[in-house]
Amino acid sequence: MGTTDSLAGYLRARARWRLDRVQSADGGWNARCALALLDAASYAESLPADDPLIAALKEAGCFGPYGVGEFAPDEAVAKLIDFWHSGEPWELLTAIPPVARGGAVPTRG
Secondary structure, rough: OOHHHHHHHHHHHHHHHHHHOOOOOOOOHHHHHHHHHHHHHHHHHOOOOOOOOHHHHHHHHHOOOOOOOOOOHHHHHHHHOOOOOOOOHHHHHHHHHHHHOOOOOOOOO
């Protein structure tokens, strides 16, 4: 499996997790998160393996220490992804490397 397929697969799995959550009165939160993640997965899948966004994820260690494994985010990146609910797909992919390097998880309104 290639890097873009691995990333897209991870994002789709987290979108399914969001869709499966049952929370009364969430005001559509889980649905918004799921749609944003599905959009990001589709975008990621369309990127070539040598795209600068994919290269930045590799350099940040999101595909293992040598950039050749499956997409495996650390806890902070997983939190960023799990709570992503708006914005363009490239914005999510751009937000991941700084968080993977120890930066703060950005807050979104």
